[in-house]
Amino acid sequence: MSDEAPSLTAAEVAERAGMPVDQARRLWRILGFPESGDAPAFSKDDVVALETVMAVLRDGIVDLDVIYNVARGVGLTMARLADWEVSTLVQHVEEAYAAAGGSPDGDPATWAIDKYGKAFEDLIIHAWRRHLSASLARMESVRAVDEEAGTVQVTVGFADIVGFTALSNELTRERIGDLVELFEARCGDVIAAQHGRLIKSMGDAVLFVNDDPLAAFATAEGIINVIGRDSRMPDVRVGLATGAVVMRLGDVFGPPVNLASRLTNVARRNRIIIDAATADLLPGDQIESRPLPPRPVRGFGIVEPLTARRV
Incomplete structure (x- = not known):
């Protein structure tokens, strides 16, 4: 600074x-x-x-329009990151000093950023460079298979906490904040382990993509294992849908994104629901899929979802 x-x-x-x-x-x-x-x-x-x-x-x-476009992404990302860093650091510093019976010189927020800001700045640059290299590699991969410009075939996953609204009304603000933080962290770990990408987190839900449908299924399993199978955490539901999406501004758009989200409304607690396109791509000797009764899905008409589990 x-x-x-x-x-x-x-x-x-x-x-x-x-x-x-x-x-x-x-x-x-x-x-x-x-x-x-x-x-x-x-x-x-x-x-x-x-x-x-x-x-x-x-x-x-x-040109200037491109500059503005990139700046918008920088502003949104950095604003959230700055709030995240400050709140995390300050809370920890205040708790640490309170436990020791003292306090830092001056304001805890200023003290924490003055002491650790440069270290986090270096980490941000390092992470940005790594992610930039990965993004370039993905773009080259898409071009190599001659995909339509701006689109890519992926499996989209949407995982959400069951009954989050009611849960948030029952818990204290501190407890709900801890819950959301743990949910995001655990989901992020699982997604990264399966070579997927966490596109965005919405507090009670995460959206991720994976180039490999089987890896996306393993991600869904992993999220259920680290969240839904943990007695201290709420249940989750996961929907998977496969198809072409548009990747822009760090986000993904297209029917598979919407369908994956809709499928979570069909899923039972701690279960995975997939669409037919995903079922066709999963190896039958490893994953068993079973069709559910057709039902109306908003924006898609009548859809026949499938439950999926490992053999």
């Missing part, structure tokens, strides 16, 4: 960087920073950031 106090207005930052002030203001908004009007809310670091953007634009390959 910069120790320099804000001394520049938006207009001054834009002028020094050589960017029109209206474009600079829009970039800050997209990144999630509040409007500052004519107040001095910026530093030399902000000038350097805009100069970097201008250097990219001068190359002539990336």
Whole structure:
């Protein structure tokens, strides 16, 4: 973090960087920073950031709309990450010092970030580089099989906690926060172990994808084992659907995504429900699937879901 106090207005930052002030203001908004009007809310670091953007634009390959698009992803991701880091660090620091009968010098939040911020900054850059390499590899793989531009064949998984609304009304805020954190962490571990990708977490649910339907099924099994089979955790339901999805802005879109979510409404507690496309791709000598009675599924008409279990 910069120790320099804000001394520049938006207009001054834009002028020094050589960017029109209206474009600079829009970039800050997209990144999630509040409007500052004519107040001095910026530093030399902000000038350097805009100069970097201008250097990219001068190359002539990336235009301003692309910059805005990438900035939107950066802003959303970094805002959540910053809140996550601060709340986790501060809570731990306060608890640690309280147990020792003392307190850090000054505000716990500032103390924690000053002490550990650089370490986490290095970790963020390292993780970003690794994920960037993996994303490039996936794109090259899609091109190699001549998939339609922007689409990829995957198995989509959706896992959600059963009765979360009622549960959240019964538990304390601290307990529900711990539950959600444990749910996300355990699901993330299982998904990574099966070479899948956690697309997003919605508190009481996670959305993941896997290139291999069998690995996606193993992920669903794993989530049930670490969540639903744990007497301290609530039950879960998992739906799997396979097909072409559009991957954009770090998210996935398409019928398999919607169907996987809908199938969780059909699933019994701690059970896996799949669509016919997934059933056709799973090895029959390892996975047994059994059709359920056809039923209306919102957005898909009459669907015949299948239960699936390991032989």
